[in-house]
Amino acid sequence: MSEDYSMTSQDSRVQSMFNRVTRSYDKINSLMTMGRHAQWCREVARRADLTASGRLLDIATGTGEIALAARRRYPGAEIFGVDFSENMLAEAREKPGADSIEWEFADAHQLRFEDESFDAVTHGYLLRNVSDVERVLWEQHRVLKPGGRVVVLETSPPRGVLKLVLSVGMSVVLPLLGQIIAKDREAYTYLKSSTLGFMSPAEVAAVMERVGFRDVDWATKYFGTNVIMWGHKP
Numbered sequence: 001m002s003e004d005y006s007m008t009s010q011d012s013r014v015q016s017m018f019n020r021v022t023r024s025y026d027k028i029n030s031l032m033t034m035g036r037h038a039q040w041c042r043e044v045a046r047r048a049d050l051t052a053s054g055r056l057l058d059i060a061t062g063t064g065e066i067a068l069a070a071r072r073r074y075p076g077a078e079i080f081g082v083d084f085s086e087n088m089l090a091e092a093r094e095k096p097g098a099d100s101i102e103w104e105f106a107d108a109h110q111l112r113f114e115d116e117s118f119d120a121v122t123h124g125y126l127l128r129n130v131s132d133v134e135r136v137l138w139e140q141h142r143v144l145k146p147g148g149r150v151v152v153l154e155t156s157p158p159r160g161v162l163k164l165v166l167s168v169g170m171s172v173v174l175p176l177l178g179q180i181i182a183k184d185r186e187a188y189t190y191l192k193s194s195t196l197g198f199m200s201p202a203e204v205a206a207v208m209e210r211v212g213f214r215d216v217d218w219a220t221k222y223f224g225t226n227v228i229m230w231g232h233k234p
């Protein structure tokens with residue numbers, strides 16, 4: 001998996017969409033999760049289980065909420081927040097506490113960091129946006145030290161009766177929120193299709209195990225629509 005990565009047209013589309021929705025991102029995220037996103041970011045930081053002076057990499061950091069939650073929990077840690085949207089990174093850099101975090105441009109398919117250089121890797125809502133889920137998880141495994149932890153926040157496709165209710169709800173509510181708040185209906189139509197069409201936690205866990213993570217497990221949130229997953233590198 002060491003060959004150079006060239007961005008696909010899907011990557012470029014996702015990148016330009018996040019560059020467009022930056023200003024409204026936090027507001028819509030908070031509305032869509034009924035304010036629970038902040039709580040989930042704290043849980044992701046807690047499950048990273050960093051030592052006082054550990055090193056944590058938050059990939060697809062966006063407006064930096066997970067990296068900042070980790071900063072508050074581990075004041076002595078070295079924290080990096082990376083993303084391939086310059087506009088999202090610019091928003092993150094403006095937040096209180098941001099000065100003590102290293103913010104960098106990076107594509108999750110190809111990280112510049114050395115092998116075995118982090119104690120924990122975290123990410124929120126990255127996997128459903130990438131072209132190659134296995135490569136992205138393989139990169140995370142590569143940069144983690146043995147014993148290091150990965151913690152993932154993701155959406156999870158609804159199942160059973162909820163599937164119909166949420167599919168209809170999301171088809172109406174998301175594009176509408178996008179139009180009213182972000183003035184970008186298309187971006188939030190994409191959010192609906194990427195959420196409903198994404199892998200289940202069991203399918204993601206299978207890929208995590210294939211790249212080498214062990215003791216992979218997860219906790220679903222919010223009627224099973226979101227999930228926090230974790231594992232470690234032996």
Ligand SMILES: C[S@@+](CC[C@H](N)C(=O)[O-])C[C@H]1O[C@@H](n2cnc3c(N)ncnc32)[C@H](O)[C@@H]1O
Nearest residue numbers: 018060061062083084085088107108124125129
């Ligand atoms: C939905 S936002 C999540 C932001 C943040 N993690 C959170 O929980 O609020 C998804 C982020 O993933 C980033 N992203 C998507 N694909 C990426 C890739 N291949 N490499 C780096 N960042 C990526 C986007 O730019 C965007 O900032």
